[in-house]
Amino acid sequence: MEKLLISSPWAEVEPLFNQKREVVKEAGLWGLALPEAYGGQGLTLAEFGRVSEVLGRTPGGHYVFGCQAPDMGNMELLVHAGTEAQRERFLQPLARGEVRSCFAMTEPEHAGSNPTWMSTTAAREGNEYVINGHKWFITAAEGAAFAVVMAVTDPDAESRHARASQIIVPLDTPGFHIERNISVMGEAHGGWNSHAEVWFEDVRVPVENLIGEEGKGFALAQLRLGPGRIHHCMRWIGICERAFDIMCSRAARREVAPGRHLGGQGMVQAWIAESRAEINAARLMVLETAHKIDNEGIYAARDEISLIKFFAAEVLMRVLDRALQTLGGLGMSDDTPIAYWYRHERASRIYDGPDEVHKMSVARRILRRYQ
Amino acid sequence: MEKLLISSPWAEVEPLFNQKREVVKEAGLWGLALPEAYGGQGLTLAEFGRVSEVLGRTPGGHYVFGCQAPDMGNMELLVHAGTEAQRERFLQPLARGEVRSCFAMTEPEHAGSNPTWMSTTAAREGNEYVINGHKWFITAAEGAAFAVVMAVTDPDAESRHARASQIIVPLDTPGFHIERNISVMGEAHGGWNSHAEVWFEDVRVPVENLIGEEGKGFALAQLRLGPGRIHHCMRWIGICERAFDIMCSRAARREVAPGRHLGGQGMVQAWIAESRAEINAARLMVLETAHKIDNEGIYAARDEISLIKFFAAEVLMRVLDRALQTLGGLGMSDDTPIAYWYRHERASRIYDGPDEVHKMSVARRILRRYQ
């Protein structure tokens, strides 16, 4: 068996993915989570959650169906807060899958756990913003048509939540450059599945590229997290289900001695039962949260959004770890997708706020009710 | 504050509980889970689950509302499989709260994890069964009016699941005696909250006391487990919620230094967030299972029933452990109910089949689908 497609250089992966995208479009399944106006089907979050689980079973699922991060988040952002001109110029080609985009928020000098603390600035000069800054872990930057950039527009705003704005930066703008694709878990291929370290040096964009109002960058980022969390968490559930299948298949069929199967061992049985329980639990929690967001909005569901973040990520890593151990040497190899997920989905406990930050913030909100 | 009521001798506890039962009856909230024909309100399992959570917040809740184990299970059994005469004589007084009952299954000589393996026999002689055997952990035996006894009626049945029957034994029948109330976690008071070791020596009861058909003892026991699991698990969720409240109150208010609260510590925050997530997860799983039993029956839900058994019991013990640790010395004391639950609810991982047995059996069923 060959090395996993998804880990291969993007130049090898992209053509195949694009072929499959055509199949999806012909089947009328493209961009399911988008409003109908943009070629989607206007699924609710809870509905799309169920889809996201299925797509998550294969590493390229979301890409092939046109609802991959970080593009999906950028599309939701522009649907929600973009101007007509922005939608025309940036959203439409993205929604059609003609271009890719990225989201530039994290900075190497500042802890990602503190999203209001950043050094990148966008200074207004006439009808332009002049952007300067250093960002990293910018997923899918290489080859992207544009970035949505978080930058400080008002460093003196009293509230630290009102300092930053989100601005669209076409990546062919002079002053932008990619320093490197960061080698992540041994892989540094470019393309959709890469993570760049980038610089903005006197990058000038028209003020029309501001998304929403000035100073609303943090609020827009919060908005992004709700649906994004559901997408991710349900994708993780899909990974869990696939890993569970692979683990159970192996346990049911692998002989440890003539006529005696791996699945007859008590410790393996414990892993299977515990995984089944935890995956069921995680799915119910995420879908419940999706319903709450659909019905009551993101603010009302912010505790649940934090809870599913770390709960589902921890379940994901435990299930992958058990599957890998059940497979033994095979689990270390790239003959199954387990090893790919084991190393790359480890990031699930880190991105969009490390688990610990979510635990701290949800606990503080809970404790306020007891004071 | 005084030692917890529930740990006191039953002779001191019972009068107070009986007073409170009167309040419940007057409020029309008595025996909620029973069919209307027996004075109840015919709640579905999912509906009663929600009630059971609320009652679980206090150790005597279920007793005071007339839906306590093991009487509830015996009532469900007689509603489902009892004869009219059995219902008249045994169910009606039980449903009115006039008597108590017990369920005699576990034997000291055989692992409780293997319910088809027992030594107690019920030999048919004329119109009577003659019962001989040794049982223990017979909850609430002391003072009970009758026991439902699992005994082997056909030791030669080909299927080991067809050997035993369930028979009603009034406890004033000659030949029955209680050897001791087992000291459990330091407490050996009698009454509802006790656990007896008992002997049946040539105990004779009329064949009319057989419940259902001969050889169906195991099938009836399985039937008992489904709703019983929901009752228990939702009771545990209630305990979790109460423990969570106590933990959060303490964390929010206890100063560790002037002006600095326990709840400001990261490790305590992690316990709070993780407990919140796990309790939510457990509740969703149990209610989902209740719905499945209501809609598809116990057999269809037997995987889920096993899953919630160990998942909810493990959550319960973790939440209690964190609450106790948050309270420190106070948590060890009986000034709060935490220590009572910590020691006595440890049994949740053991009774009705140890967690490990459920993990093994659910894993085996899952693995069969992969062969």
Place this chain on the structure above:
Amino acid sequence: MEKLLISSPWAEVEPLFNQKREVVKEAGLWGLALPEAYGGQGLTLAEFGRVSEVLGRTPGGHYVFGCQAPDMGNMELLVHAGTEAQRERFLQPLARGEVRSCFAMTEPEHAGSNPTWMSTTAAREGNEYVINGHKWFITAAEGAAFAVVMAVTDPDAESRHARASQIIVPLDTPGFHIERNISVMGEAHGGWNSHAEVWFEDVRVPVENLIGEEGKGFALAQLRLGPGRIHHCMRWIGICERAFDIMCSRAARREVAPGRHLGGQGMVQAWIAESRAEINAARLMVLETAHKIDNEGIYAARDEISLIKFFAAEVLMRVLDRALQTLGGLGMSDDTPIAYWYRHERASRIYDGPDEVHKMSVARRILRRYQ
């Protein structure tokens, strides 16, 4: 089998323990950890650690051999810092086992995790200290001849570590009274194994009762913790070994089906192997720490002392939990000592500073080396 002796009222336990003390004295094994001048054998801490493990196998072991907490700590304190007169009057009868003592530090109003924060005061008036305060979890107070009391003698001392002193208070001094023996895990018998809530109201003692210098209370308390930790941790190792024996005996002999033993189950095997590894690890760490204290002193070993506190306590609770689960219903009963230890040794993670406080303080010291 009867309810465990150690859980019985002290009036029933004490005579039997005293008989056994005579046997120990005749065998020349009394008070092993004391210097020879006080009838002991001057064992090093590492040597006594090995003894403490053996004594720990039974709940009354340390008491019967005359080296039980809290008396042992008081004896070490007086050997180290007492005056000749104090040794004559208080240490000698204690060392001979004629009286008992207690150590009064924890206050209900202040977190035990912050030992420099207390309200009890000892105001100097002429040749006397006048003590006022409220303490709880005063182990063995009922029936004790005297208490060593931590009280603030200089509330204005610049360093909060220099505010308190340790003072000997005979418990027949007017103004002292026991409010209650706190019900701990369902048990509130008095005597050695009890935990009192007490008041000091204008309790007057001569200034000669000051131990060491004024303001050195905190330093003396720290001194107490080093050897005390070794005693406790090795006692826990003894409990672990006994629990391990009970677990393995049961697993090896208990049939789960005809001819199939509990110990054949993979999950039970995992518990046995993991327990064996963890107990070995804990013992090595504690003995290594004892050697370091013997050779380099308590200050040099303070990181290790914190590490063994939480590491050994967590191992203890895990081993007890696995043993209990292996025993099933029997484990919940008092037919073995497992349930006693399960409930009462839960305090191991709390007393002498909760595990979390030790984790925080050792981490902070480590981090200082990386700044």
Place this chain on the structure above:
Amino acid sequence: MEKLLISSPWAEVEPLFNQKREVVKEAGLWGLALPEAYGGQGLTLAEFGRVSEVLGRTPGGHYVFGCQAPDMGNMELLVHAGTEAQRERFLQPLARGEVRSCFAMTEPEHAGSNPTWMSTTAAREGNEYVINGHKWFITAAEGAAFAVVMAVTDPDAESRHARASQIIVPLDTPGFHIERNISVMGEAHGGWNSHAEVWFEDVRVPVENLIGEEGKGFALAQLRLGPGRIHHCMRWIGICERAFDIMCSRAARREVAPGRHLGGQGMVQAWIAESRAEINAARLMVLETAHKIDNEGIYAARDEISLIKFFAAEVLMRVLDRALQTLGGLGMSDDTPIAYWYRHERASRIYDGPDEVHKMSVARRILRRYQ
């Protein structure tokens, strides 16, 4: 910073490693664990354990000092059981670092957890063995001068432990070929750090290539495991210490807000304290086991050898996981060695017998003493 050297193609890595080997040889530190007769220093296992910890701090440490797996195990094997001719031809160049070797045991068709079950055969024909079989996870096969091959020489031996032998196969022998370097965690470079799938098809070697006696293959493999375990476990401790340093450096210096460091967070403090305790515990256990092997031999220490296998591997993975989480995105990147170890050392819980197999076998031996 560049992608980690160790993950680069071997052709890029090897020249640099060879340069460093010269430095080591000049310093007189080459091949420390070998007997003096082979250019080593005859360190005891406990002594070499301490060296192995230091070398483990960097991924190429053991290679550069000439004591890397699998060559070290092959050298020990030939020192112990090789003929003079075998030592002359195979051991000497290996000991001088002129060639590399591999060990061919695991087969894709059989669980590695059952080392007596294999399909590869070595049929005696005249003065030759004719070897046929399929092996995988043959570390360092590509470029190796020879393999030590486990093959069945007597399929009918009564004891399954007497069926196989170990035979030296020069890898330029016709009939041997490498099917592929297995992609492991996304990497499939060849050379020392690779893992091949290979075929033996009518591979003929002279009977002089048999190591020890026919039928002793399993016994020799067991012999290999004792010292090999110490080497590996102490290497893991070295990794743990390096990861701990990286974690603490980051925690002490990374600001999460102006003036507030990551290391001030309670959850991070818990990771640091728990890691410190677990690393200390693992080191003590491994060194204790090394002493026991040195003094009493491998057989006497076989329980301890199993215990350190899983205990140290679990500590390793927990420490790496905490370090990675502390570093956040940086931990996912190859800017530190954490991500390399996180993905590749996951194999520590699998090779040389999965942890679960060691748990089962040590538990079974323990339980036999209780029957």
